[in-house]
Amino acid sequence: MLNALSFDIEDWFQVENLKGAIAADSWDTCDLRVVNNTRKILDLLRRHQTRATFFILGWVAERCPDLVREIADAGHEIASHGYGHELVYTQTPEEFRRDLRRSKEILEGLTGMAVRGYRAPSFSVNPETPWALDVLVDEGFTYDSSVFPTSFHDRYGFSGSSLSPFRFDNGLVEVPLSTVRFGGKNIPAAGGGYFRLFPYPFFRYLAKRINGEGRALVFYLHPWELDPEQPRIPIRHDYRFRHYVNLCKTGRRLDRLLGDFRFGAMGELVARVGGKVAEA
Template sequence: MEDSGPISNALSVDVEDYFQVSAFAGHIDRADWDRLPHRVERNTDRILQLFADHGARATFFVLGWVADRYPDLVRRLADNGHEVASHGYGHIRVDEQSPEEFRADVQRAKALLEDTSGQAVRGYRAASFSIGRDSTWAFDVLREEGHRYSSSVNPIRHDLYGMPEAPRFAHAPAGGDLIEVPVSTVEAGGRNLPCGGGGFFRLLPYAYFRWGLRRINRREGRPAVFYFHPWEIDPEQPRQRGVALRTRFRHYVNLHRTEPRLRRLLDDFRWERMDRIFLEEEQA
């Protein structure tokens, strides 16, 4: 690891399978999920080994649907010292649910993950960062259901999600005691530019992310928040036919580059679980 200073950054994984991404929601019927080839367990186990090789700890935002089918995987995450957090149960966007539907989904996922992992589930990440300016009511639901933090806002402009006016760093929405921890961005020219992972990590040069994370650590003195998905290290995953060109590009671009880049990222920076960085910081 190069000298990146004393700051540990928050590493996170959204545990879902390739066919569950929101971009495929209009193309793959939920009723077909169990009939499709599942690759999430093997891919997540590869990530566990990758993290072990680098001595990294992370937060895994696990989809309840996945935990129902692969409970031993959830237990392996916990047994290896990682945080098990919630990605909801059915990977439904917050802005496509009523408050009552959202609460039921949150309750179901939290109870399942706690029973399976033996850990208290304190963190939540919405499908596709779908807490936006018209769905901030979700923060109250998460707090009432016992979550301590959310990582559900991406403070950028994007056609599928984003709340660019939101704070770039951890904050308490509406003055409550729930913390929102956005994925990382860098500010340039009056705009927030993404540098927290996801598809951008596959699309843009690695040097850009190293520059952005260093800037957050060194110039702003803050921990960065980075995320990716198990399917992003799987270039052999089944290809979906009939999807729009933009969707196909976003999902499949540079999948073969993700794992080598992750190895560089793990070497270049210090990484830790989200709860240990943000909740312990709040308690200090």
């Protein structure tokens, strides 16, 4: 089965867990590590001959244009992660539109290719932001991958959503992040901190169960998750655990995952299920 592989391209200091310690207006003074960490990912993908989707933050693309071109030249799909890593539900519709448009224009200007996919920072498209779906369509996006159908996180969640790709009423295709149903609850199984926290054999079991149910695994990581040498910032205990747990193991685990499962870019999955997705 073809699974969907994606990477959210942002740097270590742009993570929501660190927002209280590192203000956005100080980002330009931080150690920029995203280029080298993204190249670690590109090397792994090259070795496994695997395509992926890179949801790139416009702020990063603006400062690292050669990296964006390098990703595109390697045959990977370029998609948007917004510009300033602002949560969707903290913005007005017009603020969201400006952020989205700015990112899209930067990425398309660098690659000469249309950007069709979007993922919100911290999966912050939720039942409180239905207007965001229409803004995405208005701005030329054909699919979104921001819905996380779980209630186990304090910042995001879309409880009650379909676990499989579906189409909203406005035609936008949604590719939800992967979860597994246990005891009436949706357990996150999509990557990121869960991939670092769970022992790899358990994560592989979850992925096989998803495939066994006829669903594609929709997987994500960030470049900073392959960087155990990144600066350590004093933040509240639970955020510190989420951000720093098992960073030294992520690269090896990703290498194993790419060997154990077949992956492609998000756009490939959207194309395969485009005519079969359910209505929301």
